[in-house]
Amino acid sequence: MPVSTTVTGMVLSAMPVGEYDKRLVILTKEIGKVSAFAKGARRPNSALLACSQPFSFGEFSLYAGKSAYNIISAEMSNYFGELRDDFNSLCYGFYFCEFAGYITKENIDEKNILKLLYQTLRAITKKSIDIQLIRAVFELKIMSLNGETPQVFGCVKCDKQTQKSNVEENGLRFDKYYFSAESGGILCAACKGFDKNAISINTSTLYTMQYIISKEIEKLYTFKVTDEVLKEIKKCIKCYLNCYIDHEFKSLEILNGI
Ligand SMILES: [Zn+2]
Numbered sequence: 001m002p003v004s005t006t007v008t009g010m011v012l013s014a015m016p017v018g019e020y021d022k023r024l025v026i027l028t029k030e031i032g033k034v035s036a037f038a039k040g041a042r043r044p045n046s047a048l049l050a051c052s053q054p055f056s057f058g059e060f061s062l063y064a065g066k067s068a069y070n071i072i073s074a075e076m077s078n079y080f081g082e083l084r085d086d087f088n089s090l091c092y093g094f095y096f097c098e099f100a101g102y103i104t105k106e107n108i109d110e111k112n113i114l115k116l117l118y119q120t121l122r123a124i125t126k127k128s129i130d131i132q133l134i135r136a137v138f139e140l141k142i143m144s145l146n147g148e149t150p151q152v153f154g155c156v157k158c159d160k161q162t163q164k165s166n167v168e169e170n171g172l173r174f175d176k177y178y179f180s181a182e183s184g185g186i187l188c189a190a191c192k193g194f195d196k197n198a199i200s201i202n203t204s205t206l207y208t209m210q211y212i213i214s215k216e217i218e219k220l221y222t223f224k225v226t227d228e229v230l231k232e233i234k235k236c237i238k239c240y241l242n243c244y245i246d247h248e249f250k251s252l253e254i255l256n257g258i
Helices: 081-085 087-103 111-126 131-145 203-214 227-244 250-257
Strands: 004-017 021-028 032-038 057-064 069-078 177-180 185-188 199-201
Touching (some): 081 087, 081 111, 087 111, 131 227, 177 203, 177 227
Protein backbone atom coordinates (compact mmCIF):
# COMPACT_ATOMS: atom_id res chain seq x y z
CA MET A 1 0.00 0.00 0.00
CA PRO A 2 1.36 3.47 -0.85
CA VAL A 3 1.74 5.83 2.07
CA SER A 4 -1.14 8.24 2.28
CA THR A 5 -1.21 11.75 3.64
CA THR A 6 -4.15 13.86 4.76
CA VAL A 7 -4.25 17.54 3.85
CA THR A 8 -6.69 20.39 4.26
CA GLY A 9 -7.24 22.44 1.17
CA MET A 10 -9.34 24.07 -1.50
CA VAL A 11 -9.82 23.00 -5.11
CA LEU A 12 -8.63 25.85 -7.35
CA SER A 13 -9.43 24.18 -10.65
CA ALA A 14 -10.74 20.90 -12.02
CA MET A 15 -9.99 19.60 -15.52
CA PRO A 16 -11.61 16.56 -17.10
CA VAL A 17 -9.07 13.87 -17.97
CA GLY A 18 -9.76 10.73 -19.98
CA GLU A 19 -13.26 9.38 -19.87
CA TYR A 20 -14.13 9.50 -16.19
CA ASP A 21 -11.31 11.21 -14.29
CA LYS A 22 -10.47 14.73 -13.23
CA ARG A 23 -7.20 16.46 -12.54
CA LEU A 24 -7.52 18.89 -9.65
CA VAL A 25 -5.25 21.66 -8.50
CA ILE A 26 -5.57 21.93 -4.73
CA LEU A 27 -4.14 24.64 -2.52
CA THR A 28 -3.29 22.93 0.75
CA LYS A 29 -2.33 24.09 4.21
CA GLU A 30 0.40 21.47 4.56
CA ILE A 31 2.14 21.04 1.19
CA GLY A 32 1.30 24.16 -0.81
CA LYS A 33 -0.27 23.86 -4.26
CA VAL A 34 -0.51 20.33 -5.65
CA SER A 35 -2.01 18.48 -8.60
CA ALA A 36 -4.12 15.47 -7.77
CA PHE A 37 -6.07 12.98 -9.85
CA ALA A 38 -9.59 12.16 -8.82
CA LYS A 39 -10.08 8.81 -10.50
CA GLY A 40 -13.62 8.12 -11.61
CA ALA A 41 -14.79 11.50 -10.33
CA ARG A 42 -17.02 12.00 -13.37
CA ARG A 43 -19.00 8.84 -12.80
CA PRO A 44 -22.42 9.84 -11.46
CA ASN A 45 -22.15 7.82 -8.26
CA SER A 46 -18.49 8.53 -7.53
CA ALA A 47 -17.55 9.29 -3.93
CA LEU A 48 -15.16 11.91 -5.35
CA LEU A 49 -17.82 13.73 -7.37
CA ALA A 50 -18.50 16.40 -4.76
CA CYS A 51 -14.90 17.20 -3.93
CA SER A 52 -13.90 17.50 -7.56
CA GLN A 53 -15.07 21.00 -8.34
CA PRO A 54 -13.61 24.46 -7.82
CA PHE A 55 -14.11 26.02 -4.35
CA SER A 56 -14.62 22.64 -2.60
CA PHE A 57 -12.86 22.91 0.73
CA GLY A 58 -12.07 20.17 3.21
CA GLU A 59 -9.80 17.23 3.95
CA PHE A 60 -8.25 15.17 1.21
CA SER A 61 -6.54 11.86 1.72
CA LEU A 62 -3.82 11.55 -0.94
CA TYR A 63 -1.05 9.23 -2.03
CA ALA A 64 1.86 10.30 -4.16
CA GLY A 65 1.93 8.96 -7.73
CA LYS A 66 4.71 9.47 -10.29
CA SER A 67 3.86 12.99 -11.41
CA ALA A 68 0.92 13.94 -9.22
CA TYR A 69 -1.04 12.87 -6.20
CA ASN A 70 -4.06 10.60 -6.34
CA ILE A 71 -7.07 11.19 -4.17
CA ILE A 72 -8.11 8.23 -2.07
CA SER A 73 -10.98 9.90 -0.26
CA ALA A 74 -12.20 13.35 0.68
CA GLU A 75 -14.42 14.93 3.27
CA MET A 76 -15.65 18.40 2.41
CA SER A 77 -16.72 21.03 4.92
CA ASN A 78 -17.67 23.84 2.52
CA TYR A 79 -18.54 23.96 -1.17
CA PHE A 80 -19.25 27.69 -1.48
CA GLY A 81 -22.28 26.68 -3.50
CA GLU A 82 -23.74 30.19 -3.17
CA LEU A 83 -21.08 31.41 -5.59
CA ARG A 84 -22.87 29.52 -8.35
CA ASP A 85 -26.09 31.43 -7.72
CA ASP A 86 -24.97 34.42 -9.73
CA PHE A 87 -22.59 34.69 -12.64
CA ASN A 88 -20.74 37.72 -11.31
CA SER A 89 -19.88 36.09 -7.98
CA LEU A 90 -18.86 32.92 -9.77
CA CYS A 91 -16.50 34.82 -12.10
CA TYR A 92 -14.88 36.59 -9.15
CA GLY A 93 -14.54 33.27 -7.36
CA PHE A 94 -12.74 31.81 -10.39
CA TYR A 95 -10.52 34.87 -10.63
CA PHE A 96 -9.44 34.65 -6.99
CA CYS A 97 -8.70 30.94 -7.39
CA GLU A 98 -6.75 31.55 -10.59
CA PHE A 99 -4.72 34.32 -8.95
CA ALA A 100 -3.96 32.12 -5.91
CA GLY A 101 -2.99 29.26 -8.22
CA TYR A 102 -0.70 31.49 -10.25
CA ILE A 103 1.17 32.80 -7.23
CA THR A 104 1.55 29.62 -5.13
CA LYS A 105 3.90 26.64 -5.45
CA GLU A 106 4.26 23.07 -4.24
CA ASN A 107 6.04 22.40 -0.95
CA ILE A 108 6.00 26.05 0.07
CA ASP A 109 4.07 27.24 3.11
CA GLU A 110 1.01 28.82 1.46
CA LYS A 111 -1.40 28.57 4.39
CA ASN A 112 -1.93 32.32 4.62
CA ILE A 113 -2.88 32.51 0.96
CA LEU A 114 -5.28 29.60 1.51
CA LYS A 115 -6.74 31.44 4.48
CA LEU A 116 -7.07 34.63 2.42
CA LEU A 117 -8.82 32.77 -0.38
CA TYR A 118 -11.23 31.12 2.06
CA GLN A 119 -12.10 34.40 3.77
CA THR A 120 -12.47 36.13 0.41
CA LEU A 121 -14.94 33.56 -0.92
CA ARG A 122 -16.87 33.85 2.35
CA ALA A 123 -16.98 37.62 1.95
CA ILE A 124 -18.47 37.25 -1.55
CA THR A 125 -21.18 34.90 -0.35
CA LYS A 126 -22.12 37.21 2.52
CA LYS A 127 -22.73 40.04 0.05
CA SER A 128 -22.32 42.70 2.75
CA ILE A 129 -19.32 44.35 1.08
CA ASP A 130 -19.03 45.74 -2.45
CA ILE A 131 -17.40 43.07 -4.59
CA GLN A 132 -15.08 45.71 -6.09
CA LEU A 133 -13.73 46.38 -2.60
CA ILE A 134 -13.37 42.63 -1.96
CA ARG A 135 -11.34 42.38 -5.13
CA ALA A 136 -9.09 45.31 -4.17
CA VAL A 137 -8.49 43.90 -0.69
CA PHE A 138 -7.72 40.44 -2.08
CA GLU A 139 -5.31 41.73 -4.74
CA LEU A 140 -3.36 43.94 -2.37
CA LYS A 141 -3.20 41.34 0.40
CA ILE A 142 -2.17 38.46 -1.84
CA MET A 143 0.68 40.56 -3.27
CA SER A 144 1.73 41.39 0.25
CA LEU A 145 1.56 37.75 1.43
CA ASN A 146 3.65 36.85 -1.58
CA GLY A 147 6.40 39.21 -0.48
CA GLU A 148 5.57 42.09 -2.82
CA THR A 149 4.13 44.60 -0.40
CA PRO A 150 4.03 48.18 -1.63
CA GLN A 151 5.69 50.56 0.81
CA VAL A 152 2.75 52.57 2.20
CA PHE A 153 4.06 53.48 5.65
CA GLY A 154 6.66 55.96 4.46
CA CYS A 155 7.93 57.68 1.35
CA VAL A 156 9.83 55.25 -0.88
CA LYS A 157 12.46 57.85 -1.79
CA CYS A 158 13.19 59.90 1.33
CA ASP A 159 11.86 57.49 3.95
CA LYS A 160 9.65 60.03 5.69
CA GLN A 161 7.57 57.79 7.92
CA THR A 162 3.92 57.69 8.82
CA GLN A 163 4.34 55.34 11.76
CA LYS A 164 1.36 53.04 11.62
CA SER A 165 0.98 53.22 15.39
CA ASN A 166 0.78 56.98 15.59
CA VAL A 167 -0.89 57.91 12.34
CA GLU A 168 -4.28 58.11 13.96
CA GLU A 169 -3.17 59.73 17.22
CA ASN A 170 -0.78 62.33 15.93
CA GLY A 171 -2.12 63.00 12.50
CA LEU A 172 -0.02 63.07 9.40
CA ARG A 173 3.41 64.59 9.23
CA PHE A 174 2.84 65.59 5.63
CA ASP A 175 -0.55 65.84 4.14
CA LYS A 176 -0.37 64.77 0.54
CA TYR A 177 0.60 61.39 -0.83
CA TYR A 178 1.16 59.95 -4.28
CA PHE A 179 1.12 56.28 -5.14
CA SER A 180 3.87 55.22 -7.50
CA ALA A 181 3.58 51.63 -8.71
CA GLU A 182 6.93 51.92 -10.46
CA SER A 183 8.72 53.04 -7.29
CA GLY A 184 6.90 50.37 -5.27
CA GLY A 185 4.89 52.55 -2.91
CA ILE A 186 4.07 56.07 -1.87
CA LEU A 187 5.91 59.29 -2.55
CA CYS A 188 5.65 62.40 -0.40
CA ALA A 189 4.92 65.80 -1.92
CA ALA A 190 8.62 66.63 -2.07
CA CYS A 191 9.46 63.40 -3.92
CA LYS A 192 6.50 63.07 -6.28
CA GLY A 193 8.66 64.30 -9.18
CA PHE A 194 10.42 60.91 -9.24
CA ASP A 195 7.42 59.42 -11.04
CA LYS A 196 5.34 61.55 -13.36
CA ASN A 197 2.67 58.83 -13.37
CA ALA A 198 2.30 58.79 -9.58
CA ILE A 199 -1.36 58.85 -8.54
CA SER A 200 -2.51 61.51 -6.11
CA ILE A 201 -4.39 59.83 -3.24
CA ASN A 202 -6.43 60.88 -0.23
CA THR A 203 -5.17 60.13 3.24
CA SER A 204 -8.20 57.82 3.72
CA THR A 205 -6.99 55.80 0.75
CA LEU A 206 -3.55 55.58 2.30
CA TYR A 207 -5.04 54.46 5.64
CA THR A 208 -7.09 51.82 3.85
CA MET A 209 -4.01 50.41 2.14
CA GLN A 210 -2.11 50.45 5.44
CA TYR A 211 -5.01 48.62 7.08
CA ILE A 212 -5.19 45.93 4.38
CA ILE A 213 -1.45 45.32 4.53
CA SER A 214 -1.08 45.25 8.30
CA LYS A 215 -4.30 43.58 9.49
CA GLU A 216 -4.71 39.88 10.06
CA ILE A 217 -6.64 38.07 7.33
CA GLU A 218 -9.74 37.42 9.48
CA LYS A 219 -10.30 41.16 9.91
CA LEU A 220 -9.91 42.20 6.27
CA TYR A 221 -13.53 42.11 5.22
CA THR A 222 -14.98 44.14 8.03
CA PHE A 223 -14.96 47.66 6.64
CA LYS A 224 -16.47 49.80 3.92
CA VAL A 225 -15.05 52.80 2.10
CA THR A 226 -16.42 55.79 0.20
CA ASP A 227 -16.78 55.59 -3.57
CA GLU A 228 -13.89 57.99 -3.94
CA VAL A 229 -11.52 55.86 -1.83
CA LEU A 230 -12.61 52.73 -3.70
CA LYS A 231 -11.92 54.43 -7.02
CA GLU A 232 -8.43 55.51 -5.92
CA ILE A 233 -7.52 52.13 -4.46
CA LYS A 234 -8.66 50.32 -7.59
CA LYS A 235 -6.53 52.64 -9.71
CA CYS A 236 -3.43 52.18 -7.51
CA ILE A 237 -3.76 48.39 -7.38
CA LYS A 238 -4.37 48.12 -11.10
CA CYS A 239 -1.12 49.98 -11.78
CA TYR A 240 0.69 47.93 -9.16
CA LEU A 241 -0.42 44.60 -10.65
CA ASN A 242 0.48 45.81 -14.13
CA CYS A 243 4.01 46.44 -12.88
CA TYR A 244 4.52 43.26 -10.88
CA ILE A 245 2.32 40.53 -12.37
CA ASP A 246 3.38 39.53 -15.85
CA HIS A 247 0.40 37.33 -16.60
CA GLU A 248 -3.04 37.59 -18.20
CA PHE A 249 -5.69 35.92 -16.06
CA LYS A 250 -8.25 34.09 -18.20
CA SER A 251 -11.01 34.62 -15.68
CA LEU A 252 -10.35 38.35 -15.76
CA GLU A 253 -11.12 38.49 -19.48
CA ILE A 254 -14.60 37.18 -18.72
CA LEU A 255 -15.01 39.61 -15.82
CA ASN A 256 -13.92 42.56 -17.93
CA GLY A 257 -16.53 41.58 -20.48
CA ILE A 258 -19.41 41.70 -17.98
ZN1 LIG B 1 9.77 61.73 0.10
